[in-house]
Amino acid sequence: MSEDTFLSDEFLQQITAAGEADILAGVPTFNNARTIERTVRAIQVGLAKYFPRQRAAIVISDGGSRDGTLDQAKSISPPDFRTMLAAPPLRTMHTLATTHRAIWGRGGAFRTIFAAADLLRVKACAVISPDLESITPEWIEGLIRPIYRENVDFVAPIYLRHKFDGLLLKQILSPLIAAAYGYEIQEPYGGELAFSGRLAARYMNEGAFSREFMRQGAEVWMTTTAMAGGFRLSQSFLGPKIHAPKSGGLDLAGTIQRVVGGLFNCLETHQQFWISRNQVEAVPLFGFENDMELPAVRVDRRRMFQMFQTGVQELASVHALILSPDTLQRIREIAKLSDREFCLPDDLWVKTVYEFAASFHHTVINRDHILQALTPLYRGRISSFLHENHEAGITDLGEKLKALRLQYQQSKSYLIERWSA
């Protein structure tokens, strides 16, 4: 499908009026009227401050907001740069706004952004979440500079997080991607990322319109496609990430279904690449990694453990279709332990994740059901991890996560064996 068949005439006119650009910042929005102005202002200042000589465009790709996000985005005029910057930008900054079909979610927004990047012939493109409270103009520099100045193709973010924040990334996504694809990226599902015009063109040609991509984690697909395509990768430290409070988000089961399901789909798409890949490379890091005290995360660990026990007990028949008898037996045994004795060790956890990935690949039962059946086991793993590490410092925790990554890598042959069976 070519760009002009799904972009509206009005948006094409906006693109034509903008002509060409060097840098594009895309903002996928959906009911973000409260925060869109702040986000766009930060982007405008970031572009003007760090890229004053480059032609820049901001694309707001809205999924059919009902709170006036699009109108508000269209009405945002450039700020008075004289009060903020030593010198005003030398080039005009265009702000383009359009609506995409909400049914495709964030994937639909990304599709519009890829198309705009392609039509505007940009060299670098960044995607920024619209609901951030912690965004600063420096984020734009952090994301764009490695591409624009260092000839990198893909930039993943690194956020400053509380030690118990982002555990789905730490326990499944990041180590599994590192073991399979051979690149150690901390945040493969960052809401903020950047890519080169070259990579945007690849995304357009690589089936950016497939159903899975639209439905499930677009960011994981973008990250792994860059890895499988041999593009130059980097990471950029952005600082703390604080989202504006929002109601009606996905629950844990829905998040796992979307994100882990997205990764399992990517493993299928790129199996030729990752099955034959053996080494693991560190991905270069840009930016200054500072440290600061972050607000504590409140978690009811006992409730998680209780939900794990219930899940193991009630879903025994479903887990028996997905897991090997040995893994299932071990999980059943630890589910009988008391809250204080309970521990779900690294090797068992990695084996469990790999068996879920292989069962997903072989579609042993409906794929959404497989992912839903993973949720209680993930709760068990989190409960165990919190129990073991509630007093651990950042260094100790880093060592433990490193050991987990190593476990994923050492067990890769088991994944391949189950995957190819």
Next chain:
Amino acid sequence: MGDFIVKNLTETLGKFSAMVMEFLPRLLAMTIIIVVGGVVAWIVKILLRRILLFLRFNSLFESAGITQMMPKTALPSPSDLLARLVFWVIWVSFMLFGVNALGVVALEEEISRFFLLIPQIFVALVILFVGLLIANFAARATLLAAVNANSPSPRLLSGVVRFIIVILVVTMALERIGLGHGVVLVAFAIFFGALMLGLALAFGLGGRDVARRLLEKRFAEEQKKEEEGMSHL
């Protein structure tokens, strides 16, 4: 007297021989029809199975997990199942043609009735098959959703969903083949209505306190969840 008996016996034997002579070709024809039918049905089965495999018929059911689920419920793959069904329909049809060739009037009427019923039986079987798959799927989806939402008695919920769908499907299948036309539907409506009314009364009158506690617990859990502030991504 002796001549009379001999004459009668001779006549009877003659008639019997004539009947046998008349029947034997029909029996032979029936046997040939059944054997040929078996061969034709077998050839059609093999061809159909290959065509369905070539057309990737099983993959139509893969995304729903049906293809993978069928061996686990001791059923063959969808393409194999359809091929076997077609085999039996063809062969049974030939058998009935063969029986018809015998020329027994009483059987002919029953056979023609049976032939009129075949499409309905076929549709009823399809309804039953698809319905049971839907029941299994819905029951598992309910079980998973209930477990992940930390709802009480997930297996009971799942079982109720399966039971209701199975009852509905069986009713539809029986209705299709004309068994107890109307009666089954009315029985189902009465049963279902009574079940719902019973549950409403039991929960509304007998379990007001339980209902309040459940709602309070649910509300408290939602609040608690909000307080957790933990982001998994």
